[in-house]
Structures are given as C-alpha cells and as structure tokens.
Amino acid sequence: MIRVNLVAKKKKFKLKGIYFELLLFVALIVVIVLGIFNINSRLNEQKLLIKREISKLEKELASLKKIDREVKELKSKKEELQRKINLVINLKQGQKDYYLILTKLEQSLPQDVWINKFDYKNGNVNMEVSSLRSSSVNEFIINMYKSEFFKDIDLKIVRKNQVEGIDINNFSITAKVKLGG
Template sequence: MAHINLLPWRENLRKQRKRNFFLQLLGAVIVAILALVLWHMQVQEQISYQKNRNAFLKSEIAKVDKKIREIKDLEKRRAELIARMNVIQQLQVSRPQVVHLFDELVKTIPEGVYLEKLSQAGDQVTLEGWAQSNARVSAYMRNIDKSAWVKDADLKIIQSEDKKKTKLGMSQFRLMAKQANPNAKPEETAQKSGTGKKG
C-alpha cells in the first residue's frame, strides 16, 4: 500500500527559507558588530598612540624650554662677567691717569685758590672752590690749559665780590675741564674726539 505525505510541504519550505534568512541576517549583524568593534579598537589605538606622542612631545618641549632658560641665564651671566671685566680693565687703565690728574691739580693751583669739591664723569672734571680774586681763577685756568693731563678749562660760575662775598672776601667759582692722556695713541685720541662730537 502506498504512503502519502499529507504535511504541507510548501509551508515547510517557507519556514526553512525564513529560518535561513534570519540566520543570514544574524550572521550579517554579527559580522557588522565585529567590524565595528575592530574599527573602534583601531581608533582607540590611534588615539592612545597620539596621546603618547603628544605627551612625549610635551616632555621634549619642556626639556628644550629648560635648556633655553639655562642658555639665557648663562648668556646673562656671561654679559655680567664681561661688563665686570671691562670695568676692571677701565679701572686698571685709568688708575695712573687718576694719579696724574690729582698730581696736576696740585701743581696747577695758584696761590689764593682753594678747591672745595672735585667730581668726574668720564673725562669731564668739575672743579669747585674759592679764590681771593677773579684774576686768581684766570691764572688757574691758564695753568690747566698748559697742563699735559688736564685741558679745555671752561669757567661756568663765578660769584664775584660785588655779588656775593664771604667773611674772608673770597669769591666762589665752578669750572669744568677735560682729563687728557699725553701717552694715548693718536688713533685713540681721534676716536675719543669723534665719539664726543657724535654725542
């Protein structure tokens, strides 16, 4: 006797296709999720790499900045040392000139003239004092102009006996002169005079 399959084969086929479709869809979703996870991991790795690189660059920049500060400090200290050396050198050079200056001031002061104050700025010398008469001041200026170590005497103030007289009958004066150096080389003298003209 023959067997007849009464089950709805079309319904079974539809269910099978539906099951296959969902399985394929599930596989696609899983693949998409895996791809997304891999992409996210790659992005995170790149971010982490960039962060590490940024941290390294910041560290190197900090080291360079520190070295720059150290170099600037060294340059500042070097400039200060050079300035001190220049001052010491100028003092050593000008020491004999100061001795000659005071020696010449003693030699050039005529009788009846008394110095009260002496100041110097560079080669400019200011002399203040008292004199028994204007003629004594004139004699003092002539002596200065004859000196080898002091020159260009210029009278700035003289308070004559008619305007102001002390109890001793002396007049007050202030004159300016320039310190000279007869031992200086001609080019040094020309350089100093040229600098003075510019200023």
C-alpha cells in the same frame, strides 16, 4: 522486476523568502559588528600610540623647561657680569678722566696756589683754591683757558684770610671739562 525504494528521498533544503532575508540580515549584522570591532581595535591602538607620544612629549617638555630655566639663569648671570664689566669700564674711564683733569690742573697751577677741595661730576669741576698772591688767581684762570681742556671757567668767590700773619686768598672756581679732545 519492479524496484521499490523504501528509503525516503532526501528533500533539498530550500529556504523560503523570509528565512533568506532573516539570514541575510543576521549576516549583515555580524559583518557590521565585526567591522565595528575592527575599527574599535584600530582606534584603541591609535589611542595607545597617541598616549605614548603624549607621555614622550611631556617628558621632553619637562626636560626643555629645565633647560629653559637654566638658559634664563645663564642670561641673568650674563647680564650681571655685563653690568659688572660695564662698571669696571666706566671706573677705568673715570680713572683716565681724573688723571687727565688732575694733570691739566697741575700744569695750570702757579707755584703759590694750592687746591683745598676738588669735585668732579658730569663733566663739571668745582674747586676751592688758596693762593698767597692775588695775581696768582688770575694766572691760574688764564693757564686753565690756555690748556683748552677747560671751558666756561667761572670765578665764584674770592675771600682774604689771615693765617699766622700771612695773607691768604681763598677762591672758588667752577669749569666745564672737554674730555676726549
């Protein structure tokens, strides 16, 4: 018996060369587009992370600026307090200086000599002094030299006046003061 196959034979699908290259080209384009999409999505994620980091750093910068202002304010307050402390120290030292000067002057003054005007600046003493006897002026200057606290003593002006019938000698003295020794 003869067999007859009435069903058509299936032909194998073969791509011709140009179709194969076209398919390969399209596949390559799809791979490239997917790669670009993948890279783009990664870059967007990194961009979001960087934006978050920038936002976080800006907040931190704002808080640090606030702290910096507070530190500057505290430094200025500290400088102001230090200036006040130095002023008090200088005043206290000046008080000690005046005490020493006045004590040494008191020890040098003869009985009939009195100080009418006293000025102390920058280590120099200027005085206007009165006396009943002329010899008391010399005694006062000699006592000042003996104290070794005063140096470069200079007798500037000597005048005689009469007050209610009493002769009074007025004189002006300048001297340098040796503080701290």
